[in-house]
Amino acid sequence: MSSNRYSVAVNQKVLLVYGQIADPSQQAFDGTLTICHHQDNFPPVTWPVSDSHFKALVHLSPGPNRIRFDFTSPKLVSNNTSIPAHSSWMNINYLPVTASPPVQLVILLGKDSPGTFDAVPERVQREGNNLDTAIRKFRMAAYLWQSFTGEQMYRNGFGRRCFRFEEEWQSGTLTARDRMSGQMRSEAKIHIVRSDKTVKELRDLDLAQQYDKASRKGDLFSIAMEAVKGYFKPIQGQKQYVSVLLLDAHWDTKAKTITGHAALGGGSSEIQLAVFGSQALQSYPTCLEEVISAFTDCTRTDTSFVANDCNESGSNWEAANIGIGAHLHETGHMLGCPHQESGVMLRDYVRLNRTFSCREPYSTRTKSPGMRLCLPKDECGWHRLDTLRFRYHPCFRLPTDCPANADESVRVWPVDSGKVIVTAPTGIAFAEIFTGEDSVCHSWIEYGNGDGLSGGPPRQIVLTENDIKARLADDKKGKKLKLSIHSVGQGSHNVEDFSQLMSKSSVVKLPNGQVGFKGSQLGTSQQAGSRPEQIILESAINQRKLLTSIKVYHGFALDGMEFCYEDSTSQLFGKRGGQAGGSEYLLEEK
Numbered sequence: 001m002s003s004n005r006y007s008v009a010v011n012q013k014v015l016l017v018y019g020q021i022a023d024p025s026q027q028a029f030d031g032t033l034t035i036c037h038h039q040d041n042f043p044p045v046t047w048p049v050s051d052s053h054f055k056a057l058v059h060l061s062p063g064p065n066r067i068r069f070d071f072t073s074p075k076l077v078s079n080n081t082s083i084p085a086h087s088s089w090m091n092i093n094y095l096p097v098t099a100s101p102p103v104q105l106v107i108l109l110g111k112d113s114p115g116t117f118d119a120v121p122e123r124v125q126r127e128g129n130n131l132d133t134a135i136r137k138f139r140m141a142a143y144l145w146q147s148f149t150g151e152q153m154y155r156n157g158f159g160r161r162c163f164r165f166e167e168e169w170q171s172g173t174l175t176a177r178d179r180m181s182g183q184m185r186s187e188a189k190i191h192i193v194r195s196d197k198t199v200k201e202l203r204d205l206d207l208a209q210q211y212d213k214a215s216r217k218g219d220l221f222s223i224a225m226e227a228v229k230g231y232f233k234p235i236q237g238q239k240q241y242v243s244v245l246l247l248d249a250h251w252d253t254k255a256k257t258i259t260g261h262a263a264l265g266g267g268s269s270e271i272q273l274a275v276f277g278s279q280a281l282q283s284y285p286t287c288l289e290e291v292i293s294a295f296t297d298c299t300r301t302d303t304s305f306v307a308n309d310c311n312e313s314g315s316n317w318e319a320a321n322i323g324i325g326a327h328l329h330e331t332g333h334m335l336g337c338p339h340q341e342s343g344v345m346l347r348d349y350v351r352l353n354r355t356f357s358c359r360e361p362y363s364t365r366t367k368s369p370g371m372r373l374c375l376p377k378d379e380c381g382w383h384r385l386d387t388l389r390f391r392y393h394p395c396f397r398l399p400t401d402c403p404a405n406a407d408e409s410v411r412v413w414p415v416d417s418g419k420v421i422v423t424a425p426t427g428i429a430f431a432e433i434f435t436g437e438d439s440v441c442h443s444w445i446e447y448g449n450g451d452g453l454s455g456g457p458p459r460q461i462v463l464t465e466n467d468i469k470a471r472l473a474d475d476k477k478g479k480k481l482k483l484s485i486h487s488v489g490q491g492s493h494n495v496e497d498f499s500q501l502m503s504k505s506s507v508v509k510l511p512n513g514q515v516g517f518k519g520s521q522l523g524t525s526q527q528a529g530s531r532p533e534q535i536i537l538e539s540a541i542n543q544r545k546l547l548t549s550i551k552v553y554h555g556f557a558l559d560g561m562e563f564c565y566e567d568s569t570s571q572l573f574g575k576r577g578g579q580a581g582g583s584e585y586l587l588e589e590k
Helices: 121-127 131-155 176-181 219-232 288-294 316-334 384-391 465-469
Strands: 007-010 014-020 031-036 045-050 053-059 063-072 087-094 103-109 167-171 184-188 190-194 240-246 250-252 257-259 264-267 271-277 411-415 419-423 428-435 443-446 460-464 481-487 492-495 507-509 515-517 547-554 558-565 570-574 583-586
Touching: 014 131, 031 053, 045 288, 053 288, 103 131, 103 219, 131 184, 131 190, 131 240, 131 288, 131 316, 131 384, 190 219, 219 240, 219 264, 219 271, 240 316, 264 316, 271 316, 288 316, 384 428, 384 443, 411 492, 411 515, 419 428, 428 460, 460 465, 465 481
Parallel strands: 007 087, 103 190, 103 240, 240 271
Antiparallel strands: 014 053, 031 045, 031 063, 045 053, 063 087, 167 184, 250 257, 264 271, 411 419, 419 460, 428 443, 428 481, 481 492, 507 515, 547 558, 547 583, 558 570
C-alpha cells in the first residue's frame, strides 16, 4: 500500500487508500480489488485495478479494523478457495474524535419546497430526485471531502488529521445494501432546515449569482445565514461551522441561468458558512458502490433538464467534479482559506475524479481523451498553505494536541539593525509573502514542523528584509513587500509595507534621548474622522512619575483617554467627549 502502513491509526470513518498490485514495470494487471471489512460488519466493496494500480475507499468501524484486500484478474488462475490466493491484510485503528467542533451539514429548502432537485427523467425513474435521495448524495459527497482532505493532510506531513461531522444513529446509506436491509449505523447527520422564503423568492433572477443583471447576488448567502442561525441558535463563543446545500437551485432554461444558487463561503463570529446549489446533485454517488461509476459516467449533460455549470459540466462525471469540488472550495472558504495559486482554492477540483479513480474518461471540457492512468502526482489537492491553516484549525484538533491559548494575537515591531520582531502567545505558524499587487500568495515561511512533538512553533521570531527577499524570484525582489503573519491560535496580522515598517517613520526619539520603535499595529485606524495623534507616557520615561488612573471618554465610540498621575498632572490622548467625566479606572500600586 502506498498511502498507508500495514498498521495505522486514523480519525475518520471513510479512508482513502491507494497502491499497486505486484510490479507494474514487470507486468501490468487489470482486475478487481475486493475490500472485506472487519468481522464482515460492512459489505464487501469492489474497486477496479488498472495497470496494476488501484484506489479505494475503506469504511471503518470504531476501534481495531482488520481489513482484507483480495485481488482477482482474468490473467491469474484462481485456486477456488474461500480466500483468494492474492490477498493482503491491513490493520487500521479508527479512533473517532469528539473534542473538536464538527462541520455541520445542512440542506436548506424554501418554506413551500416539495424537496426535489433537478434531474433528467431517466435519473428520476432510476433513483428518484426527492429529499431522501438528496440526503444520501450529500452525505456521500461529504465523506468524499473528508477522505480527500485526510489524505492531503497525510501527504503534507500532518498525520491523519481531518474535520469531523456530527453523527446520528440512523438507517445506513454508505452502502446500497444497508438501504435494502434496513441496517442501522452511526453516520453523518444531515440537518433539514426550512427558510422563511418561498421557492419563488429563492429562485428570483435578481438573486441568481450567475445572472449578469442580478443586483442582489449576495442575498442567498444572507438568507442561508439567517436560517442557519435560527436553527442552530449559536451561543456566544461557540462558533458553528456549517456547509449548506441549497436544494431549490434550478436550471432556468429560458434565462439560461441557475436560479436559487450561490457559491459563497465566509461568516461571522458565530457562524462560519458555506453555501452551494444542487444543480449537479443528480451526478453525485449515493453510496460507496457508486463512486467509481459517478466519476466515469460519460453520459452527456442534457440542458433541457439540468445545467452545464460554467460550461465545465458537459458530462455526468465532470458535473460530479464541479458540484462536489466547488462545494468543497466554498467549504474551504468557510474554514478560513483564501484563493490560492493552485489546488482546490483555485479551480483544480475539475480533476477531483483522479483522487478516487485510476482511469479518466473523455473530457468535454478539454475535448480530449482522459488520462489512461491517474497517479497521485496527477490529482488535485489542497495547497500547502491550506493545509497549514488546517493544521491548527479548531475543526482539525486531536485529543493529543496541547490546550490552546486564548490569546490569538500577533504583534510586530521593528528594532535596531534592520530587524523586525514578531511575537504570538500561541506560536507563529507561518508568514505569507506578497509582492507588488499580488492577489494570491506565491512565497511563504513556515515555522515548526507541524507534528506538535518538538515544542511546537516558536513564540518569537526575528525577520529581516534580506531573509524575506531570499525566498522570492529575482523579478520580485525589487517590489513592495507585504506580510500576512498567522498564529497557531488562528489570529493574523498584516504588515502592509515591510520597508516602511523599518524606515525612520517607525522611530521615535524619547525625551530622555533614547530611541523607541512604533509597533506595526500603531496608527492603523481607518475610521472616518479619526486623526493621527501620539503621546509618550511620562511614567515610562521618569520612574518617579506614578500613573494612578486612566479616564476613558466615550459615548458609542472611543473619544479619548486621559492618563492621570499622582502629582495631579495628566496627559490627554484624543478628546474629552461623550459621557461627562468619562469612566475612570484606578490602577493598583505595586
